[in-house]
Amino acid sequence: MSLTLVKNGILYDPKNGIDGQVSDLWLEDSKVVSAPVDSAKRPVRTIDATGLVVMPGGIDMHCHIAGPKVNTARKMIPEDKRAAPDIRRTSFSRSGTTGSVPSTFSTGYLYAGMGYTTAFDAAIPPISARHAHEELQDTPILDKGFYLLMGNNHYLMKQIAKGEIERAKTYVSWLLNAAKGYAVKLVNPGGVEVWKTTGGNIFGLDETVEHFDVTPRSIVRNLASIVGELKLPHPVHIHCNNLGIPGNADSTLETMKALEGSRGHLTHIQFHSYGGDPDRQSTFYSRVLELAEYVNTHRNITVDVGQVMFGETVSMTGDGPLGYFLHKVTGRKWFSGDTEMESGCGIVPITYRNKSMVHSLQWAIGLEWYLLMNDPWRIAMTTDHPNGASFLAYPEIIALLMDRSRRADMLGTLPDRLKQKCQLPELDREYSLYEIAIITRAAPARILGLPNKGHLAIGADADVTIYEPQNDIQTMFELPKYVIQGGKIVVEDSELRSSHIGKLLHTSPSYDEQNIDDIKTWFEEHYTIQFRNYPVDDHFLDRHEIVG
Ligand SMILES: [Zn+2]
Numbered sequence: 034m035s036l037t038l039v040k041n042g043i044l045y046d047p048k049n050g051i052d053g054q055v056s057d058l059w060l061e062d063s064k065v066v067s068a069p070v071d072s073a074k075r076p077v078r079t080i081d082a083t084g085l086v087v088m089p090g091g092i093d094m095h096c097h098i099a100g101p102k103v104n105t106a107r108k109m110i111p112e113d114k115r116a117a118p119d120i121r122r123t124s125f126s127r128s129g130t131t132g133s134v135p136s137t138f139s140t141g142y143l144y145a146g147m148g149y150t151t152a153f154d155a156a157i158p159p160i161s162a163r164h165a166h167e168e169l170q171d172t173p174i175l176d177k178g179f180y181l182l183m184g185n186n187h188y189l190m191k192q193i194a195k196g197e198i199e200r201a202k203t204y205v206s207w208l209l210n211a212a213k214g215y216a217v218k219l220v221n222p223g224g225v226e227v228w229k230t231t232g233g234n235i236f237g238l239d240e241t242v243e244h245f246d247v248t249p250r251s252i253v254r255n256l257a258s259i260v261g262e263l264k265l266p267h268p269v270h271i272h273c274n275n276l277g278i279p280g281n282a283d284s285t286l287e288t289m290k291a292l293e294g295s296r297g298h299l300t301h302i303q304f305h306s307y308g309g310d311p312d313r314q315s316t317f318y319s320r321v322l323e324l325a326e327y328v329n330t331h332r333n334i335t336v337d338v339g340q341v342m343f344g345e346t347v348s349m350t351g352d353g354p355l356g357y358f359l360h361k362v363t364g365r366k367w368f369s370g371d372t373e374m375e376s377g378c379g380i381v382p383i384t385y386r387n388k389s390m391v392h393s394l395q396w397a398i399g400l401e402w403y404l405l406m407n408d409p410w411r412i413a414m415t416t417d418h419p420n421g422a423s424f425l426a427y428p429e430i431i432a433l434l435m436d437r438s439r440r441a442d443m444l445g446t447l448p449d450r451l452k453q454k455c456q457l458p459e460l461d462r463e464y465s466l467y468e469i470a471i472i473t474r475a476a477p478a479r480i481l482g483l484p485n486k487g488h489l490a491i492g493a494d495a496d497v498t499i500y501e502p503q504n505d506i507q508t509m510f511e512l513p514k515y516v517i518q519g520g521k522i523v524v525e526d527s528e529l530r531s532s533h534i535g536k537l538l539h540t541s542p543s544y545d546e547q548n549i550d551d552i553k554t555w556f557e558e559h560y561t562i563q564f565r566n567y568p569v570d571d572h573f574l575d576r577h578e579i580v581g
Pocket residue numbers: 095096097155156301417420
């Protein structure tokens with residue numbers, strides 16, 4: 034038994050109402066424990082946290098760090114890899130490349146070095162689950178999992194069209210079990226299928242998906258309700274139709290309504306909050322005010338932001354037609370993928386410029402979401418890594434939220450007309466450390482349904498980040514002094530000191546084996562992808578936790 038004492042730290046643990054109180058924290062093996070009653074029981078290790086800020090480990094609830102499109106993006110950007118510093122091998126760690134899309138090893142080290150201890154890849158086609166698991170097994174330190182793409186799944190769309198909702202429910206359960214996924218993800222529901230068959234897309238929530246007789250609205254409504262009935266820990270995770278298109282706030286609002294009161298999580302909401310004419314980029318403006326008002330008054334909805342920051346990155350998305358759109362507007366190289374019968378993908382390198390009106394507005398719109406959501410428990414910090422920016426931008430975003438003069442300085446470098454197109458210049462809210470702890474830890478844990486994460490009460494996972502308060506907030510959050518993951522001290526004096534493989538987090542909803550047989554027959558009759566190619570081998574379960 035290894036007992037660790039974090040002594041005298043200034044604790045921020047919003048789930049337990051702790052707002053900067055000085056307290057000791059005891060850890061034993063991989064859990065937070067109570068102080069030993071037996072005074073003879075001495076900690077093996079004592080960290081003096083006097084004057085230091087102690088928070089639960091950070092949780093990234095939406096990023097792209099594994100699977101086929103991440104791997105393809107790595108291959109597409111040798112110029113980015115060449116320019117970025119490599120991570121050197123040490124006695125306990127492997128070498129790796131960095132840049133917009135770091136290698137698996139680097140991803141784990143960089144997250145941990147920044148105080149993050151849990152991350153979820155947001156878009157894995159079920160047929161590629163084995164590949165994603167292999168990569169996650171090579172992504173050190175983090176506890177992690179992934180969401181399975183189901184918004185353009187042929188079998189599910191056919192069952193929804195026929196009203197065979199029980200059968201759809203069985204299939205969702207089976208798929209999560211077979212692929213060891215964590216949640217149900219919808220990407221441009223219906224639109225990716227239309228792109229794959231005709232090169233088109235879907236724009237309205239009530240447009241019919243050709244050959245399938247479903248609409249985005251029926252896909253959203255039914256899957257939100259199925260996920261609710263299965264009591265999955267995380268609600269349906271939705272990337273709405275029309276990402277990035279001026280005027281898309283209309284379809285975003287309709288998607289929220291399509292939930293019909295079921296819980297739903299709308300991801301990278303920044304990319305879906307635009308006013309204007311779809312055919313004229315110059316008409317682009319922010320509609321966060323009305324969307325945030327809707328979310329503020331509908332407690333079934335949660336969001337993460339997908340903040341854009343200026344610089345080089347790579348966009349990668351399960352939204353095939355969006356990849357093509359970005360290729361057309363940027364002129365950059367483009368990859369398009371088609372995963373037979375269940376999803377697609379698009380990859381395009383992108384440079385966000387502060388001289389561009391569109392990019393400046395995207396930056397402002399992300400910040401508006403943080404500043405206009407009344408309840409920080411229903412919004413999580415994300416950059417949709419690497420789409421809006423690298424996850425390494427989180428400390429800078431935190432600094433922008435905590436310091437309005439820093440926002441004003443940045444606004445001064447952006448196009449003047451921005452002021453007429455958004456509310457950001459008038460917003461003077463500043464986040465407190467307590468609220469930062471909510472949107473980076475406690476809220477994502479709650480939204481994900483992770484009972485042992487995002488807090489520091491007895492029984493919580495021993496994932497702890499210890500920061501040294503500094504005048505520069507960004508530096509404080511970039512270089513935590515200590516990071517503990519699963520009870521192991523991985524960062525000490527701001528340097529990586531050890532590495533291990535964290536847990537896989539997945540769900541395991543029950544289903545009736547008998548009902549699987551007719552699903553299996555259907556697959557054999559309709560598709561070349563064999564049903565048996567889905568199940569992931571048990572060797573992926575060395576270290577895992579079933580949640581829910
Ligand atoms: Zn994403």
